[in-house]
Amino acid sequence: MKKLILAAVLAGAPVFAWAEGVMHKIAVHVNSGDAQVMNIALNNIENVVSYYKSKGDDVTVELVAYGPGLIMLMPGQSPVEERVKTMHLGLDHLQFSACGNTLAKMSKKAGKELSVMEEAQVVPSGVVRLVELQEDGYAYVKP
Template sequence: MIRHAFLAVLLGLAAFSPAAAESKLHRVAIQVSDGDPARMNLALNNAINIVKVYQARKEAVEVRIVTYGPGVTLVRSDSSPLATRVKSFVDGVPEVGFDVCDNTLTGLRKTEGREIPIFDGVTHVEAGAVTLMELQEQGWSYLRP
């Protein structure tokens, strides 16, 4: 009996050790629904700064930039005002992922009469707003720069 109690105490202490704190995964979803390049750039700045802080702390972090509406321009390979930065994130910052709203793309295909080119490495989601809701329901933090 005493042996089980001692084991329970040890397990409890392990749960509150610095190593346990380091293993916490920080997750944030960043909304980009505005077509303003300055706001898009701010979202990318937020994403990289978040990653840098948690890397310095040696803590895991995951950032998802969810684009919809006019914000989809950020991940369009034919017209993104920040194409070089987006490509560098996709190719070199694995902690940051990009989502594009298929509802928005459907509307753009009708308006423009053609397929909308999106950067490789961008994940298609059914609806950007719904994705943000569901991520928050799963415990993700939310940021709209």
């Protein structure tokens, strides 16, 4: 195998090798305020991470919430708040992203600055973030 890789390198061919497993990248889209949809998204994440880890593969997941789905990442309002906190602590390579556009509109409507859970990062636009993730090779999942 080493001779084959060396021959390929010497011939100028690109060589891709992984010491162990494969890296899977998944973007999960939530734009529904329905608790059932949120739980399905979180179930999908747990299931895919468990599956790939059982195969020895690595996985990174980013859940992007916007529109009515942003409630998922709002403290004191999220119907899945405890689950988000638990998953954030328990799963490596899991990121929760909240749409800044939606947050600004909701804050304006509420007449006060609203915030997201500390487990989430605010991105300028949820839709743009999903596009960026897909351009970076992330598989797209919408429960």
